Amino acid sequence: MGLWNRIQAWWTRLRCPTEFLCDNCKYDHPSACSRPQRPNAVRCPDYRPRGK
Numbered sequence: 001m002g003l004w005n006r007i008q009a010w011w012t013r014l015r016c017p018t019e020f021l022c023d024n025c026k027y028d029h030p031s032a033c034s035r036p037q038r039p040n041a042v043r044c045p046d047y048r049p050r051g052k
């Protein structure tokens with residue numbers, strides 16, 4: 001993983017109020033997200049905070 005990706009992951013985690021990204025992600029639904037790491041993703045390029 002490159003430095004830029006690590007900075008992005010760090011920044012994403014900093015802004016997420018829950019332990020796992022999925023708990024605060026608007027795609028946290030089987031029909032919206034088919035990623036294998038759901039519902040316990042700690043890194044995800046598709047993560048979008050709810051209500052934004």
Ligand code: SF4
Pocket residue numbers: 021022025026027028029033034035037038039040041044045046047048
């Ligand atoms: S898009 Fe990523 S963060 Fe969102 S529910 Fe799916 S795996 Fe979780």
